[in-house]
Amino acid sequence: MRPNIKNIAVLTSGGDAPGMNACIRAVVRTGIYNGINMFGVLQGYQGLITNNIIPMDARSVSNIIHMGGTILKTARCLEFKTDEGMALAYENLKAHNIDALVVIGGDGTFTGARRFAQKHGVHVIGVPGTIDNDLYGSDFTLGYDTAMNTVIEAIDKIRDTADAHDRLFFVEVMGRDSGCIALRSAVACGAEAVLLPEKETSIDDLVKQLGAGAVTKKTSSIVIVSEGHKQGGAYDIAKHVKEKFDHYDTKVTILGHLQRGGSPSSFDRILASRLGYAAVNELLKGSSEMMVGLRGNEIALTSLDEALTEHNFKLESDLLEMTHVLSI
Structure with missing residues (x-):
């Protein structure tokens, strides 16, 4: 009724x-x-x-x-x-x-x-x-669509400075239990790697992937990290990678609540x-x-x-x- x-x-x-x-x-x-x-x-x-x-x-x-x-x-x-x-x-x-x-x-x-x-x-x-x-x-x-646009705009700008300085950037995005933002922004921004809560990726595997890019003369790399990744946040992962792979100057950016705001x-x-x-x-x-x-x-x-x-x-x-x- x-x-x-x-x-x-x-x-x-x-x-x-x-x-x-x-x-x-x-x-x-x-x-x-x-x-x-x-x-x-x-x-x-x-x-x-x-x-x-x-x-x-x-x-x-x-x-x-x-x-x-x-x-x-x-x-x-x-x-x-x-x-x-x-x-x-x-x-x-x-x-x-x-x-x-x-x-x-x-x-x-x-x-x-x-x-x-x-x-x-x-x-x-x-x-x-x-x-x-x-x-x-x-x-x-x-x-979700607005947050994605915010993330993509930020990573595009980070890519500019990464290229200028031969840097490896780890960019942390929101997604404690879901890698939707991380995965789609990785494809949209041409990231070299993405770490997701739903998928197991070891530090050794990540280093191997970045090393393959270095061999083919990549001058910069972007790794997108979902905040819920099992290996930790972007700072922890960047630290572990730096210990094994020092080809680039390594930097970290955490986009945080920037992703929630905006028109x-x-x-x-x-x-x-x-x-x-x-x-x-x-x-x-x-x-x-x-x-x-x-x-x-x-x-x-x-x-x-x-x-x-x-x-x-x-x-x-x-x-x-x-x-x-x-x-x-």
Whole structure:
């Protein structure tokens, strides 16, 4: 049965990602277009517990589609993991007569949303917002394309100075559990090597690969390191490589939170708008405990259970092979 939904709230939780504001805009305006009263929850699940909930109208989301970050703010909330915290959050929702939630975030956000829905019967739809692109059920997550563009621009500039000084640069990118950013940026930037959480690469293997390039008179090299690689971060790996391979002057750059910020790309703005629009429409149809995602340029639904349990999907085998073939 289609639920009698009259009031919907939207929140952002976990790490911020470019495109979150564009999604908030789409959620709010789609709800208002359908005669729904819209609310925003400030500071994610923390805002549910502290009752930091505000009404939103169409003008509340004017001129934000191009902005990075999130106007609703975000925070990690340990209290929401407790039964008492969830109960308080539910009471605050009831006080505002809120019938349903749109939650924008990653796996931690969806874990909380799923438990909240199952424990208190709240209608919930998730929108995948994470630069890591590591949620099952969507080919792309909000912020991933923008983060990739940021990484590629930075590495292109690093390549210029690496060439000028015959240097070996280790560039660390985000991705504690997922190598999506590292792998694709390696192909896009012509990196000589890439180290991924999903793939075992020893220091000896890396040294051998760099040595082959030196033999063919490569004057500089770029190694992209995903922050979750088992051998450690870029500084640790650079130190070990330097001990065995001193052909180049070795430098390290950690891009860090630079990857999270900035104006969202056109792709992320459109994706955010499509997913926000779909999230509200799915709630009005009666869907709950589902994630809206993009598969083959079509909007598709995935249960939160499946999105979370199938978390680690395989990286593209052709891209993995290309990092070796095209770096000779």
